[in-house]
Amino acid sequence: MEPVVHLRAAVALLGRFPALAGIDLDVARGEIVLLRGPNGAGKTTVLRACAGLVPVVRGEAVVLGHDLRRDPRPVRRHVGLLGHATGLFDDLTVADNVRFWGRACGADPGDIAAAMALVGLDGRLRDVSVGRLSAGQRRRTSLACLLARRPELWLLDEPHAGLDHETRDQLDGLIGRAVEQGATVLIASHELDRAESLAHRVVELAGGMTVAPARPAPGVPTAEMPVSRTQEREASSPSPSPPEVSHVA
Amino acid sequence: MWRDAALVAGRDLRVELRSRVTTNQVAPFSVLVLILFAFALDPDRQLLERLASGLYWTAVLFAALLAISRSAAIDETDGVRDALRLSGIDPAGVFVGKAAAVAVVLLGLEVLLGVGVVVLYGVDLAGAGLVVLAALAATVAVAATGTLYGALVSGLRVRETLLPLLLLPVLAPVLIGATRAFEAALAGVPTDGWPWCGLLAGLAVLYAVAGALAYGTLLEGS
Numbered sequence: 001m002e003p004v005v006h007l008r009a010a011v012a013l014l015g016r017f018p019a020l021a022g023i024d025l026d027v028a029r030g031e032i033v034l035l036r037g038p039n040g041a042g043k044t045t046v047l048r049a050c051a052g053l054v055p056v057v058r059g060e061a062v063v064l065g066h067d068l069r070r071d072p073r074p075v076r077r078h079v080g081l082l083g084h085a086t087g088l089f090d091d092l093t094v095a096d097n098v099r100f101w102g103r104a105c106g107a108d109p110g111d112i113a114a115a116m117a118l119v120g121l122d123g124r125l126r127d128v129s130v131g132r133l134s135a136g137q138r139r140r141t142s143l144a145c146l147l148a149r150r151p152e153l154w155l156l157d158e159p160h161a162g163l164d165h166e167t168r169d170q171l172d173g174l175i176g177r178a179v180e181q182g183a184t185v186l187i188a189s190h191e192l193d194r195a196e197s198l199a200h201r202v203v204e205l206a207g208g209m210t211v212a213p214a215r216p217a218p219g220v221p222t223a224e225m226p227v228s229r230t231q232e233r234e235a236s237s238p239s240p241s242p243p244e245v246s247h248v249a
Numbered sequence: 250m251w252r253d254a255a256l257v258a259g260r261d262l263r264v265e266l267r268s269r270v271t272t273n274q275v276a277p278f279s280v281l282v283l284i285l286f287a288f289a290l291d292p293d294r295q296l297l298e299r300l301a302s303g304l305y306w307t308a309v310l311f312a313a314l315l316a317i318s319r320s321a322a323i324d325e326t327d328g329v330r331d332a333l334r335l336s337g338i339d340p341a342g343v344f345v346g347k348a349a350a351v352a353v354v355l356l357g358l359e360v361l362l363g364v365g366v367v368v369l370y371g372v373d374l375a376g377a378g379l380v381v382l383a384a385l386a387a388t389v390a391v392a393a394t395g396t397l398y399g400a401l402v403s404g405l406r407v408r409e410t411l412l413p414l415l416l417l418p419v420l421a422p423v424l425i426g427a428t429r430a431f432e433a434a435l436a437g438v439p440t441d442g443w444p445w446c447g448l449l450a451g452l453a454v455l456y457a458v459a460g461a462l463a464y465g466t467l468l469e470g471s
Contacts, residue, residue, distance in 0.1 A: 091264045
């Protein structure tokens with residue numbers, strides 16, 4: 001099966017600075033992959049490149065069957081990016097924001113209402129201006145915007161940052177549910193305990209912002225990528241195994 | 250494109266309504282400009298009447314600079330541009346929607362300033378048809394150009410000072426055309442004003458088409 005994300009020796013520039021200097025990454029449909037690494041390793045740039053927001057200037061970059069080097073725009077409608085910036089309008093209410101971004105992506109009113117209900121924004125918060133929300137509530141509003149567009153590929157940059165314990169659990173549940181419905185998830189995070197417990201595979205980035213070609217972690221008998229969490233469980237021993245880790249070259 | 254334009258225009262107007270910047274700051278500022286002109290030229294009432302058209306459009310342009318800065322600022326903050334690019338909204342639709350919202354705000358301000366000119370400068374309204382059409386064409390031209398240049402300077406640290414510096418020279422033909430059309434209408438010789446109105450309509454179409462074509466590139470480049 002064609003991978004959802006296929007990067008091979010991909011180079012991306014931020015200005016003249018090579019933020020990605022030859023990354024190899026393959027992510028299969030239904031997989032949750034954690035990008036790990038120190039600040040400046042290129043985790044966020046990988047997510048933005050996969051979203052078609054940072055141009056890939058060399059190598060191969062195919063996401064959801066779209067060649068990003070040829071034209072990154074067609075892929076954008078199919079991905080959801082939850083980044084540090086929320087993309088919200090402070091003067092508008094939570095409902096206004098979710099409705100605007102939902103309609104912008106072609107979501108119907110039912111999807112928009114369901115997205116708000118899923119993150120608990122269908123109560124008194126729906127009519128509160130975003131400028132008056134806490135950081136965690138803003139994050140939830142962004143998450144509702146992402147859910148409304150029902151992306152095939154979730155790109156989550158530090159998704160647990162600023163969220164309370166309950167909302168983190170809720171987010172993990174939503175990610176799991178999306179994967180069960182066929183979505184693919186790429187997470188960049190420093191909160192390794194929580195993110196690693198979610199991920200099927202861990203890819204480590206560092207220094208030169210390159211990553212080694214995916215290889216199985218010690219003890220994992222097959223290099224084939226798991227298609228879903230269920231499949232991975234079936235392939236491995238009865239007890240939960242740690243995620244596969246690819247280290248930097 | 251039109252669906253996207255309506256969506257973006259609705260959003261920008263809703264932001265304006267909720268923030269009340271136009272009603273609480275831009276409108277009082279515009280009226281203040283008219284009052285200051287009146288104070289400065291009051292001893293010579295005839296001069297004030299003669300210059301009313303030019304003073305009116307100068308006040309409109311000052312107000313337009315604020316309205317355009319506000320409009321550009323909506324898409325400046327907190328990852329909104331990235332979200333717009335990800336949404337798949339037609340960039341031409343974003344441009345048309347933003348320009349339409351600016352035009353609606355400007356038309357409201359123009360009505361307010363028109364009342365101010367009549368009250369403060371003692372101008373008799375004549376040639377209403379020419380006044381309305383010239384104002385509409387000039388408003389579209391100003392809104393389209395402003396929206397385009399707002400996107401052009403977006404993301405720059407010096408955007409607030411750079412925007413008027415770039416925009417005012419481009420809007421000079423609009424200022425001249427609108428002033429001449431208004432002068433002819435107020436003087437009771439509208440036939441002299443129609444060529445100027447035609448020029449304004451041409452500029453409006455030119456700026457709107459250029460903006461719709463160029464906005465996608467600016468959105469990608471910012």
